[in-house]
Amino acid sequence: MTVHARGYRPLKDRRRSKGLRFVPIFREARRDAMRGVLLLVFRLLCVLLPLILIGFFLYFQSGPLSAILRQTTGGMQLDELTTARETLSIALLMFHDWTALWIVLLSLFVGAGVIADDLRTRALPLYLVRPITPIDYFLGKWLVPVSALVVYVLCPGLLLVLLAASMRPSGETWAFLVDRRDVILALLHHFAVLAVGYASLVVLVSTVARRRLSAIVLGALVFLGGSLIAGSAMGVKGPLGDAARATSLYANAQRVLQDGLGSSLPYAQRAELPSTTAAYVVTGALFVACAVAVLRRARTSEVVS
Amino acid sequence: MTLPSIRVQDLSMWYGDVLAVNEVTADFGPGVTGLLGPNGAGKSTLIKVVAGMLAPRIGTVTVMGEAPFDNPRVMRRVGLCPEQDAVYAGATAIETLTYLTRLHGYPKGDASARAREALVRVGLEAAMDRPVAGYSKGMRQRVRLAQALAHGPDVVILDEPLNGLDPVARRDIVALVRALGDEGRCVVVSSHVLHEVEAMTRRVLMMAHGRVVADGTIEEIRRDLSDRPLAIEVTTADPRAVARLAVELPGVLRLELRDRAVHVVTSKPLELFQALPAWRSTAGVPVDGWRPVDESLEAVFRYLTT
Incomplete structure (x- = not known):
């Protein structure tokens, strides 16, 4: 019997009309973004090496960690628990400082192609004629760099916390974790600001550039430009200086991390950072700009006209 | 009486100052209909509106009785084979199709089975596990065709489906398009290569300068x-x-x-x-x-x- 003869047939197969429709988009985009041996090596090296090195310093209470701690305390003898707490804070700040450039590059390599590849291969019509919403498309793509940052920013930080806790005498591990829950919260907070900022920026440039390589170059220029503006605004007082300093996404994330860890550490005071409010406003604005750009793109096929 | 699968009434579309579609009224019923016209005739814009990719500026379009734009119920029943090379070169054909079929809401197993079935139907059973990057232009065209069919749509829109195909593949695809029409699906084939359309159907809608200049069978049009x-x-x-x-x-x-x-x-x-x-x-x-x-x-x- 033909469709013509039976009229409009009702849908009775196993198709789901609701649910997390962005998940397949995310999985496919992530698989595509993470493809390549070179990228795998880069991903491992840029995070694994600093993590191992800082983990070594933390475990043996040696190297630059102990030097900074001595500088912090002015040579004053601290009790063992305070030493462990302060060393962990320094280790976390040091890790994020050492990996800052690599994380920017990693975000660009992973996220630059998520929308640009669809535009280049003209695959957008394949999404537009399927029963997904532009929000599904946006979430599926935006979460790709976020998921990479979970692995390469959040997880190493949590591993350092676990390492510090595991070094406590038997029976004190859990108590240390409970005592330093502020560190875990600070790491989550730092990750949220960094991931939202970085992911929004790379997805935004991916949408604008339409080519993976162009998106990487444009993204790198924006990151660099933000850092230069922030650097030139050192010492500038008032909201203008604050806003200028907040153009550095790294500085925004550092501000949040330092707020969480306590800002009395000299290691963390090398640079003037934006206010917490400015960090939030810039991160939020970037997310909104990214969402608007992707949703607009996902609603039109004129790019393939 | 059965309503036409696609109904276009007084549709006008424009991009800036350019009028792409000008007061077009047409019905597409079951079977194959050729959509003909030179470049710039408005075929692609009409296809995008029917496929739900663009909202009508003026006029109405219904597919299976509903407005297609931003309408998941309609999109589940429409398959579009785009003209452009819109496939992921890095993945295999079966991976690509399984992914695209999953976006229709099928669980992974069902999506994979449907993708496999569609690839067999377009003659890619031997190559479906190879990366699309190594495919010829004709094979990529078949992948595009398969992705339009995998979810079993009632309305199939094919934009220049024979581009880049060798003679044997053309014969196969023409036979497939005719079979889709014989199954009672509403198949719209856009082309500017007239003998290709003639091989698939006798019913055509001709467009020029954004307007419909003829609608009917080739013989009817000639008699008029x-x-x-x-x-x-x-x-x-x-x-x-x-x-x-x-x-x-x-x-x-x-x-x-x-x-x-x-x-x-x-x-x-x-x-x-x-x-x-x-x-x-x-x-x-x-x-x-x-x-x-x-x-x-x-x-x-x-x-x-x-």
């Missing part, structure tokens, strides 16, 4: 153009004798002598059709046969768009 001159080829062993008689007839505009044939262009073909048997029987002119030579799509299209 009765005021236009018709070219008739008369087969004869004595072309000069036939030409001598034909030139006396009213309405004859042009004569062309060929080897064992005369090509007559006339605005009054009926006069010629009535005269030909008489010449054979009474004048003894050896007329072997005659046939209109411009009822082909090419000729109709030329009349309508120039």
Whole structure:
């Protein structure tokens, strides 16, 4: 019997009309973004090496960690628990400082192609004629760099916390974790600001550039430009200086991390950072700009006209 | 009475100052319909509106009784084969199709089975596990076609589906398109290669400058153009004798002598059709046969768009 003869047939197969429709988009985009041996090596090296090195310093209470701690305390003898707490804070700040450039590059390599590849291969019509919403498309793509940052920013930080806790005498591990829950919260907070900022920026440039390589170059220029503006605004007082300093996404994330860890550490005071409010406003604005750009793109096929 | 699968009423679309579609009204029922027109005729814009990719500016479009734009219920029942090379080169054909079918809401197992079935149907069973990057242009075209069919749509829109295919593949795809039409699906095939469309269907919608210039079967359209001159080829062993008689007839505009044939262009073909048997029987002119030579799509299209 033909469709013509039976009229409009009702849908009775196993198709789901609701649910997390962005998940397949995310999985496919992530698989595509993470493809390549070179990228795998880069991903491992840029995070694994600093993590191992800082983990070594933390475990043996040696190297630059102990030097900074001595500088912090002015040579004053601290009790063992305070030493462990302060060393962990320094280790976390040091890790994020050492990996800052690599994380920017990693975000660009992973996220630059998520929308640009669809535009280049003209695959957008394949999404537009399927029963997904532009929000599904946006979430599926935006979460790709976020998921990479979970692995390469959040997880190493949590591993350092676990390492510090595991070094406590038997029976004190859990108590240390409970005592330093502020560190875990600070790491989550730092990750949220960094991931939202970085992911929004790379997805935004991916949408604008339409080519993976162009998106990487444009993204790198924006990151660099933000850092230069922030650097030139050192010492500038008032909201203008604050806003200028907040153009550095790294500085925004550092501000949040330092707020969480306590800002009395000299290691963390090398640079003037934006206010917490400015960090939030810039991160939020970037997310909104990214969402608007992707949703607009996902609603039109004129790019393939 | 069954409603048409696609109904377009008074549709107008424009991009800035450019009017792409101008007050188009058309119905597409089950079976294959050719959408014809030169570049810039408005075919692609009409396809995008029907496929739910663009919202109508003026007028209405319904697919299976519902407005298609931003409507998941309609999108589940529409399959679009885009003209552009819109496939992921890094993945295999089966991976690509499984992914795209999952976006229709199928669980992974079902999506994979449907993707496999569609790839077999377009003749890619042997290559489906190879990366699309290594595919020829024709194979990529088949992947695009398969992704439009994998979820079992009732409305299939094919934008230049035979581009880049070798003759054997063309024959296969033409057969597939006809089979889809025979199954009762509403199949819209956009093309500017007329003989391709002629091989798939006799029903066409012709567009030029954003307007519909003809709608119906090729024969119907040609009949409606009765005021236009018709070219008739008369087969004869004595072309000069036939030409001598034909030139006396009213309405004859042009004569062309060929080897064992005369090509007559006339605005009054009926006069010629009535005269030909008489010449054979009474004048003894050896007329072997005659046939209109411009009822082909090419000729109709030329009349309508120039």
